[in-house]
Amino acid sequence: xxxxxxxxxxxxxxxxxxxxxxxxxxxxxxxxxxxxxxxxxxxxxxxxxxxxxxxxxxxxxxxxxxxxxxxxxxxxxxxxxxxxxxxxxxxxxxxxxxxxxxxxxxxxxxxxxxxxxxxxxxxxxxxxxxxxxxxxxxxxxx
Numbered sequence: 001x002x003x004x005x006x007x008x009x010x011x012x013x014x015x016x017x018x019x020x021x022x023x024x025x026x027x028x029x030x031x032x033x034x035x036x037x038x039x040x041x042x043x044x045x046x047x048x049x050x051x052x053x054x055x056x057x058x059x060x061x062x063x064x065x066x067x068x069x070x071x072x073x074x075x076x077x078x079x080x081x082x083x084x085x086x087x088x089x090x091x092x093x094x095x096x097x098x099x100x101x102x103x104x105x106x107x108x109x110x111x112x113x114x115x116x117x118x119x120x121x122x123x124x125x126x127x128x129x130x131x132x133x134x135x136x137x138x139x140x141x142x
Contacts, residue, residue, distance in 0.1 A: 005031075011071075020082035021075050022049070026058070028070045035063050035070055038095075049076055055083055057091055 013024040026045070030036050038061075042053040061072030077083040084092065101108070115123045 010074075019086050020078040021086070023073070023075050026072055026074045028061075028072075029068065030070065031068050034067055035061070041074075045074060045076065051076060054096075055080055057083070057087060057095060059091065 009027045009029075011025040011027055013022060015022050026041070028036055028041065038058050039053075041058050042056045045056050045058070046053040055077040057075040057077070059073055061070045063070045075087075077086070103111075111126065115126055118126065
């Protein structure tokens with residue numbers, strides 16, 4: 001009935017030397033499936049273009065009416081530094097590993113409210129969530 005294999009084809013490909021990337025329109029034929037995952041797409045493009053999956057940015061995929069075929073855009077960067085330099089932050093957040101938030105929710109709220117009470121350079125100095133300890137005078141030996 002349906003073939004379970006996906007098939008990838010690039011339609012338009014441009015090499016953007018200044019941005020250190022290749023950009024292309026990608027057609028994906030996926031019979032029997034509603035759509036395909038971006039991670040599968042990244043891995044398949046990585047094998048096709050002999051690079052790693054972490055420097056590929058697929059986005060803007062639209063499934064044609066009736067399913068079975070999707071069209072979107074893919075950017076393949078020369079290295080990870082070029083990707084981080086050029087790509088917008090919302091796409092980086094979407095595909096790169098997420099960093100854990102430091103401190104608990106209550107600590108972040110308290111820090112935010114403490115920062116409201118000071119101006120200028122002192123706000124950046126308040127960076128940590130720790131409260132300042134009072135200095136304890138040390139006993140002098142005679």
